[in-house]
Amino acid sequence: MIGEMKSRVILAGSLLSVLTIVPRPGSTEEESPHSKLRLDYHIALTEAEAPLIQLGEFYDSKLDELATQFQADGNLEGLIAVKAERKKFREKPTEITDQYPDLKKLQSIYLDAKGPREAASLQSVLEVTQLYQEHLNTLIGELTKAGELERAVAVRDELQMTQERLDELEKKAELLLPAHGLRSPVDEPNWEELTRLFESDSITPAELTAGQGGGSDYRDLPPTPGILIGIELQYSDFRGFDTVRGIRPIFLTKSGRKEGETIRGNKKGRPRNVIARKGYAISQIEVFGDNTAIRRAKITFARIAGTQLDLSDTYDSGWHGDYDDGSFSNCSSDGRFVVGVEGVSGLGIGTIRFLLTGE
16 A cells, blocks of 8 residues: 545535545556556646636626527627637637626636636645656555566656646746746745855754664765755565664755765665755654664655744655554654754664754
């Protein structure tokens, strides 16, 4: 079981929930994980776009009523104008006419209602597509692990096309969402302030440490100022369970993504990248482990907001690793940027502690 896809999107005051349960590799072709995931994605897109579609249908019906009225009044030019509006409003922005007051009023009502709904719909489509991208990435790992390489390559190709679609959606959203009081999809860190903190050595360890295992000390900081946006997890078997045995931090710097110098812990596992959506960064890691090493991990991401993280806007990766025994512990940034990690490691990962900006 890859898990559940859950997305909650607020559209015109209604809460729509999309729930997808994706079967493990080995299903029939008709019920394969890829085809089921793709179907659920298109269903979610339809729900995300529903308010805008419904508004268009309502506008079209009102135009039809106005056309009937103009025809009954013998108003040829008005009837032609309405029919032209019905034909073009789906293809390009409506241009308000002053010639026919009834048509002008209807156009104004439609345009006033369209803007906010278009922005909300775009925001929801963006969120649904981000979720789809994450599940495609997870599915690649599951199929590869199961030895279904052809399917894994097909999913990888779709993942690349999905990324291109996301890039287009984000560009459009950066212009449209703020104009309607919605948050821009991608916020950049305040690099100037982050650089100042690095240069003044204002980096402090988090109060809590995830894990209770042993090993040798390690410390990972990017060579230039950056924030932790992902972790490369290394999987291997432990007592018949799939467990997290190694990590490599992934940072976002002003010049792009940078990986940590080396893998901490087991360097010969099966890698899987757990990376934040654009505009988000790691705020917490929760783990289960024993007094030897961490066995299972869940990562929480929070929205980037200038010089800190917005903890009111978060999501998590779900649990990675099947081993469900051991003690729970966690490490949190408390809303500050995670700019490095430290801890102890050996054959596995003993502990993880964040290095944070500020006091």
